[in-house]
Amino acid sequence: MKKWILKAIVQKIISYLPMGNKINYLFQKYITKGVYLTDEYFYDRLGHAKDHLYAWHTHTHTGFPKLCLELGTGWYPIVPIGFFLAGAEKIYSVDISFLTSKERIRTTISRFVDAHQKGVLSDYVKVQEGRLAILRECFDNIEELSLEDILRKLKIEYLITDARKLPLPDNSIDLVNSNNTFEHIYPEILTPILKEFKRVVNKDHGVMSHFIDMSDHFAHFDHSINVYNFLQFTNRQWRWIDNSIQPQSRLRIDDYRQIYHQLGIPISEEKNRPGDVDALITIKLDELFAAKPLNVVAISHCQFISKMKDA
Numbered sequence: 438m439k440k441w442i443l444k445a446i447v448q449k450i451i452s453y454l455p456m457g458n459k460i461n462y463l464f465q466k467y468i469t470k471g472v473y474l475t476d477e478y479f480y481d482r483l484g485h486a487k488d489h490l491y492a493w494h495t496h497t498h499t500g501f502p503k504l505c506l507e508l509g510t511g512w513y514p515i516v517p518i519g520f521f522l523a524g525a526e527k528i529y530s531v532d533i534s535f536l537t538s539k540e541r542i543r544t545t546i547s548r549f550v551d552a553h554q555k556g557v558l559s560d561y562v563k564v565q566e567g568r569l570a571i572l573r574e575c576f577d578n579i580e581e582l583s584l585e586d587i588l589r590k591l592k593i594e595y596l597i598t599d600a601r602k603l604p605l606p607d608n609s610i611d612l613v614n615s616n617n618t619f620e621h622i623y624p625e626i627l628t629p630i631l632k633e634f635k636r637v638v639n640k641d642h643g644v645m646s647h648f649i650d651m652s653d654h655f656a657h658f659d660h661s662i663n664v665y666n667f668l669q670f671t672n673r674q675w676r677w678i679d680n681s682i683q684p685q686s687r688l689r690i691d692d693y694r695q696i697y698h699q700l701g702i703p704i705s706e707e708k709n710r711p712g713d714v715d716a717l718i719t720i721k722l723d724e725l726f727a728a729k730p731l732n733v734v735a736i737s738h739c740q741f742i743s744k745m746k747d748a
Contacts, residue, residue, distance in 0.1 A: 441655035441662055445678050452680040458534050474513050474541075479548045480561075482616060485648055486519030487561040488740065489614045492646040496705060496744040501525060501565070502611035502644070506637065508600055508630070509618035512536050513545045514593060516616060521591045522549070522558075522572065524565035529610075531596040531603065539584040546576045601629040605637045613638050617650040623686050624696060631700055638745050645702070645743040649693060652737045654685055663716045664737055668726045689729060690736045703747040710738035 493502050501524040507516055510530040514537060517528040549572060552558040575587050588594065598604065613634045619627060638645055652664035667687055670678065679685060690709065697704055712735035726734050 439659055439661060441659035441666070444655060444658055445680070448680045448682045449678075452682045458536070458682065474544050474548060479513075479515060479545075479552075482513070482515035483519055483552070483561045485614075485616045486516045486523075488648075489516070489612065489646045490520070490523055490562070492706070492740075492742045493612050493644050496644050496742065497642050499642075500563075503527070504610050505529065505612045505614070506531065506603075506605070506610045506634075508532070508613075508615040508634075509621070510537070510595075512541050514542065514591075515545055515548075516614065517593045518545060518549060518572070518591060519562050520612075521593065522562050522564045522568045524568065526592060528591075528593045529596050529605070530593060531598060531600050533597070533599070535595060535597050537595075539579075539587070542584065542587055543576075543579050546572060546579075550576050601626070601633050603633050603637055607636055608639045608641075608643070610637045611639055611643055613643070613645045613647075615647045617648055619647060619649045619693070620651055620654075620686055620688065621684050623684065624688060624692070627686075628696055628700065631696060631702060635700060635702055635745075635748075640745050640748070643745040645741070645745070647741050649690075649739050649741070650737070651689060651739070654683065663719065664712075665717045665720045665722075665735075668717075668722050668734065669720050671723050672725065689726070689734055690739055691729065691733050693739075693741065697741065697743075701748055703743050703745070704741050705744040705747050706740075706742040708740040708742075709736050711735065712737040 490501065494500065502520070503524075503526045505517070505520050505525050505527070506529045508531055510517060510532060514530060517530055520528050549558065552561075553569060558564065571590055575582060575590055579587070582590075596604065622630065634645060653662065653667040656662050656664045656666055667675065667678075667685065675687065694704065711732070714731050714735045717731060717735045722734070
């Protein structure tokens with residue numbers, strides 16, 4: 438049995454259990470080894486922080502956003518800490534579950550300290566005066582500080598809530614971002630989330646920047662399949678395979694463009710990874726995807742940047 442099928446079966450079972458997210462964390466920690474903060478993951482997310490801040494600077498011509506909102510931060514708040522170092526005054530992290538912990542934040546901070554000591558942190562973030570000292574203070578006094586103390590010092594506030602109903606005023610956020618989160622949200626939920634983002638982002642100078650990974654995430658774990666493997670299944674078949682622990686919507690880039698268009702959210706800049714058409718044609722695509730142009734279906738990753746003043 439292929440590894441991806443085994444993982445799909447296990448996650449499907451876990452999705453029906455109480456405390457499924459916690460059980461899935463243990464499964465990934467001890468079986469798939471997918472929850473450790475590797476150098477690859479850390480610098481990938483730090484690269485996202487750099488790209489979000491570059492998008493902000495390019496489209497507003499100001500140094501850094503003061504109020505930020507991130508969707509789906511996950512276990513390690515790499516991007517929020519990057520924004521803190523860049524000078525943000527408040528970073529909201531919205532998620533349906535509180536996935537981080539003091540130990541995971543300690544791990545994240547230690548990676549930032551290490552990156553600074555290696556002289557590479559400045560390649561990603563222009564650190565504002567005094568911010569690195571605060572981060573180092575948290576690291577040096579981690580045992581004495583509570584999780585709440587650390588988050589307060591780093592100006593991070595978690596909003597464990599439905600992102601379709603944010604407890605934030607209209608036009609209050611400078612930069613809204615996410616990092617490979619949209620692909621885990623089905624369109625009937627993503628659409629009202631984006632509508633809510635449109636409400637809270639500042640219409641005069643606000644920016645939204647979202648990375649979307651449209652590849653089959655089982656291929657990240659099982660290299661015997663390619664990143665288009667899940668496009669062979671009908672919607673009915675996929676409902677049996679997919680799970681609520683790590684759902685995959687299978688939306689393609691034209692679907693995301695259509696959602697943005699319906700909501701009146703501008704795509705001021707679009708950066709795509711074209712994908713691999715040769716790999717795509719090895720899959721017998723379900724008719725849902727076969728009806729689309731191959732070069733559209735093949736796009737595996739993108740970044741949508743929206744300057745709200747363009748709306």
